[in-house]
Amino acid sequence: MRGVRWRVGGGSDIETVFPTQFRMAEKFTIENPDVTYNKDYIEAVYPYQTTHVYEEDGSIKVKPCSTKFTFRTERKVPKLGVMLVGWGGNNGTTVTAAVLANKLGLSWMTKTGEKVANYYGSLFQASTVCLGTGPAGDVYVPFKDLLPTVNPNDIVFDGWDISSMNLADAMVRAQVLDWQLQEQLKPHMKKFHPRPSVYIPEFIAANQEDRADNLIQGSKKEQVEQIRKDIGDFKAKSGVGKVIVLWTANTERFCDVIPGVNDTAENLMKTIECGREVSPSSMFAVASILEGCAYINGSPQNTFVPGVVDLAIKHKVFIGGDDFKSGQTKIKSVLVDFLVSAGLKTVSIVSYNHLGNNDGKNLSAPEQFRSKEISKSNVVDDMVQSNPILYKPSEKPDHCVVIKYVPYVGDSKRAMDEYTSEIMMGGTNTIVLHNTCEVCQISVLFGYYGGFGARQRTCIENILRACLALPPQNHMFLEHKMQRSFVTTQISTMLF
Numbered sequence: 001m002r003g004v005r006w007r008v009g010g011g012s013d014i015e016t017v018f019p020t021q022f023r024m025a026e027k028f029t030i031e032n033p034d035v036t037y038n039k040d041y042i043e044a045v046y047p048y049q050t051t052h053v054y055e056e057d058g059s060i061k062v063k064p065c066s067t068k069f070t071f072r073t074e075r076k077v078p079k080l081g082v083m084l085v086g087w088g089g090n091n092g093t094t095v096t097a098a099v100l101a102n103k104l105g106l107s108w109m110t111k112t113g114e115k116v117a118n119y120y121g122s123l124f125q126a127s128t129v130c131l132g133t134g135p136a137g138d139v140y141v142p143f144k145d146l147l148p149t150v151n152p153n154d155i156v157f158d159g160w161d162i163s164s165m166n167l168a169d170a171m172v173r174a175q176v177l178d179w180q181l182q183e184q185l186k187p188h189m190k191k192f193h194p195r196p197s198v199y200i201p202e203f204i205a206a207n208q209e210d211r212a213d214n215l216i217q218g219s220k221k222e223q224v225e226q227i228r229k230d231i232g233d234f235k236a237k238s239g240v241g242k243v244i245v246l247w248t249a250n251t252e253r254f255c256d257v258i259p260g261v262n263d264t265a266e267n268l269m270k271t272i273e274c275g276r277e278v279s280p281s282s283m284f285a286v287a288s289i290l291e292g293c294a295y296i297n298g299s300p301q302n303t304f305v306p307g308v309v310d311l312a313i314k315h316k317v318f319i320g321g322d323d324f325k326s327g328q329t330k331i332k333s334v335l336v337d338f339l340v341s342a343g344l345k346t347v348s349i350v351s352y353n354h355l356g357n358n359d360g361k362n363l364s365a366p367e368q369f370r371s372k373e374i375s376k377s378n379v380v381d382d383m384v385q386s387n388p389i390l391y392k393p394s395e396k397p398d399h400c401v402v403i404k405y406v407p408y409v410g411d412s413k414r415a416m417d418e419y420t421s422e423i424m425m426g427g428t429n430t431i432v433l434h435n436t437c438e439v440c441q442i443s444v445l446f447g448y449y450g451g452f453g454a455r456q457r458t459c460i461e462n463i464l465r466a467c468l469a470l471p472p473q474n475h476m477f478l479e480h481k482m483q484r485s486f487v488t489t490q491i492s493t494m495l496f
């Protein structure tokens, strides 16, 4: 077995182990015949346990099932390119600037002292996972070290925007980052120019028209072809091995799902060819899928009409995401999950926001607001439907969402929420929250992929553990409850 070095208490010094402090493993290998390491891959044979429920002879049967998977992880991470649709917006400029600031190791003064570039808020860069239990307690590893992962500092950015502004000026327009940091970043950011994009005025608010000066011309078919060419051009010029396309442009109105128009991949492609209704975000998704690039949607809209999903399945390309859900919407999904899981009957949810950035301006139009309202409401539905003890069929909590555009507050969004739940014997419980933050700073960092809560985190962690044939974290803690040690590793095998 390879030597293990412990980092104590999360600090940077390698020290002797003290029983009361947590431990960070620097490097580790899995001791399991089902896991093999070679120069290029880590291969793991993993039994995936599920529970099948079925009806037989009028009674419900429950059967545990096990499916064997073999996961192969490349040890050498690819050079990764990320193309942002809406690159010149608040999110687009902030994520590009933040990665650059980390890469360059920048620091800057503010009225509260010196700040140093960091990745706080990033699941992979700033959180840890428990590897297991050692002789002196739990051992943690940075999430990013569980498997080989791309260092965000190495990501190459590119993208499109209907506004031609270079990224230095767009960063100033966004009013998100401290001025001294912006000044240091400007010479680097001004080299970035968004590529022209698809603009179909009816999909975003009319108040966005004045920034639309950077447009791909031609028919819808030609526009999709141009996006495909752009992806190819970026790959060739930057030398990246993999490209992910991420929609962080304005929220679109919902697109009607119409049989014969966008219900299958074939019909959708015909619709694009003959120029019928298709949203710009669906056109970007189609182009990405055809180029074999994963596509992530960060806005609350129905980009993934059935035809897009069908196309992605046919081409075996990953698509995902439905709104970044980084602030109020995230709290809502986590809190309703917590309340209903605790057996409380949440009966009223009232969410009020005001914000003054361009996202707020776009959402002040009724159809775009409706997309956001649906996204915020949907996060509650699954939890409510999962509990027929508390909710009758089709019963839902009262749910009201208000978003107001107040230019003065800029990117600093204020959200006020009130959750009322019925508790036992006619009592009520009301939780009131007030949340103020720079929305683009909270949403840009790799919490990215929608509605991030405890379940999603556990899901990602367990999938990564499965790639090493490690059992999922089950939080049963039987070793404590039964007062038994299941640790077989001898302390003598460790090197300090």
Ligand SMILES: NC(=O)c1ccc[n+]([C@@H]2O[C@H](COP(=O)([O-])OP(=O)(O)OC[C@H]3O[C@@H](n4cnc5c(N)ncnc54)[C@H](O)[C@@H]3O)[C@@H](O)[C@H]2O)c1
Pocket: 085, 086, 087, 088, 089, 090, 091, 092, 160, 161, 162, 163, 197, 198, 199, 200, 204, 211, 248, 249, 250, 251, 252, 280, 298, 299, 300, 323, 324, 325, 326, 327, 357, 358, 359, 362, 439, 440, 442, 443
């Ligand atoms: N910031 C957050 O916390 C957060 C949270 C959840 C969801 N979102 C969603 O993320 C999206 C981006 O937010 P933001 O604050 O960066 O908005 P923003 O308005 O600052 O940026 C959007 C950018 O998209 C561009 N754009 C519009 N249509 C385009 C098109 N067809 N092609 C290319 N570019 C186009 C605009 O010119 C603008 O530069 C919004 O839909 C917002 O609702 C943001």
